[in-house]
Amino acid sequence: MTAPLPWLAPYRDTPFTGDVLVPGSKSLTNRTLILAALGDAPSVLTRPLGSRDTQLMAAALTALGATIDRDAMTWTVTPPTTSGTAPVTVDCGLAGTVMRFVPLLAALGSAPVTFDGDEHARVRPMATTIATLRSLGVQVDDDGRGSLPFTVHGTGQVAGGPIEIDSSSSSQFISALLLVGAHFDKGLDLRHVGASLPSMPHIEMTVAELRRRGVQVDTDEPGRWIVHPGTVSALDVEIEPDLSNAGVFIAGALVTGGSVRIRSWPQQTDQAGDAWREIVPAFGGTVVEDGTDLVFSAGTELRGVELDLHDVGELTPVVAAMAALATTPSRLTGVAHLRGHETDRLAALVAEINRFGGDAEELDDGLLIRPRPLHAETFHTYDDHRMAHAGVVLALRIPDTYVENVATTVKTYPNFAPVWERLMS
The missing domain is CATH 3.65.10.10 (Enolpyruvate transferase domain)
Structure with missing residues (x-):
């Protein structure tokens, strides 16, 4: 080419x-898409960003069974009704939110999901995502690379509970867990261990969006987030x-x-x-x-x-x-x-x-x-x-x-x- x-x-x-x-906002659009796919009913997004990153996220969620109907400035997201078992491939492009958020979502399903992306995506830090999945009991095949491509083998549920990660290279590792934590059997008790966390506004955005949908998130202790298990309520939103x-x-x-x-x-x-x-x-x-x-x-x-x-x-x-x-x-x-x-x-x-x-x-x-x-x-x-x-x-x-x-x-x-x-x- x-x-x-x-x-x-x-x-x-x-x-x-x-x-x-x-x-x-790309950050809000992709977080809202994930939460809509996890919701208890369809959600409508008004003025979502229609860019490569958000198109990749929409395609990833569709591959995992969600339905996204687009009508001009509104997207209606309907969560999956069943969990498929056929192998799926997700193109992450160069989108950090896709390569780091969607694997945790894939862990909740029953299909083997392979993640890959652009050439530059294969050198982005992904070892934390892979190690996190394994610590949650999820099988990941990456041939020892610690980077894309890799395959997540979900079993239909994740126990959750206490987990420690070092998210000093990207706040997205924290947000990825927070977004899905309410769907873990025991919820999530997440602690950051390591150097100072970068990009805290993105984590605060994730917590705010969860709370808007009725998810209980405790943040009383710095560097610790407790997400209680429960329902993610559907919510119609306008994207900033x-x-x-x-x-x-x-x-x-x-x-x-x-x-x-x-x-x-x-x-x-x-x-x-x-x-x-x-x-x-x-x-x-x-x-x-x-x-x-x-x-x-x-x-x-x-x-x-x-x-x-x-x-x-x-x-x-x-x-x-x-x-x-x-x-x-x-x-x-x-x-x-x-x-x-x-x-x-x-x-x-x-x-x-x-x-x-x-x-x-x-x-x-x-x-x-x-x-x-x-x-x-x-x-x-x-x-x-x-x-x-x-x-x-x-x-x-x-x-x-x-x-x-x-x-x-x-x-x-x-x-x-x-x-x-x-x-x-």
Whole structure:
């Protein structure tokens, strides 16, 4: 298959001023799909994200027996009525939520389910998922790889009870167990052991969604979650806009000295992208509420930042691109776990910023970025949608910049490239 030609990304020598409604949250859509498939009746999702990651999740749940009827902006999810026994294969693509959430769901069924994905997916950390399944008494065949591909042999039930895991490389290992814990015979008493947990807002989102569906989750002790066995109630929901995807437009406004209105920003949310409220002022910009919208505006200069992004690591690529265009150095910390994301994002960001003449270096847990004059190059995305976002932000201030495989953004934002081109050109 021939790789697509690099894309000449828009450049602006004037401030960008725009009004944007981003598609629905990938994190919420995929969690809601899982919980709807575990529910006691059909659930209706309004404004779900229709991206590669969510399509892969929908296909996985369909393979496991759920029915998903799509009608424009609504998806109706009907849980399986029986548990099949015929072998099933699930394509995870490069979606962490599919490769880490669905195997625990497969453990509740009676069919052997094989999981595989893209080339880059085969190097993502999966040993914790495999070890967790085995500790629950579930047979997993992985030929000793500790990664994709592997096959889960469910027996129709999981006892559950106390379990300890090290989820320091990804919060998704915790969320995967929480999502299915109410269907374990004894529920779940889960403890995290190991280094500090990254991306806590995603775990908090998982707990909040469980509680909305009547699942009792005790979180009184830090690093411990007790999920009581019981029913997951069906729930019709409207999916919030994806605030992490809003970040690329916010960055576009700040690096060009402009302003952007992000429509329908939730008043209260567990999304990591809500941190843009604090990140923008750190760069010298302003954030103003206007009804249900937030307006992000550049300050007199784009100054460097010192930020601990441990809980919101997915925002790092776009923040790093902004830092490379700032007037003073930046230090981004708390994100060592990004080495295990779609690609090693720390190494990739250093390589790409320096390719453009910048001065970036890896720290033990982050990045140090010193501003330098930048020149046009081709920005490599490593098949990583967040890297593509970083590339288009840099291109706004560097004429004649190409972005390789911008189509990788379909992972979480369908039609991103034409939307970006229309707004920024």
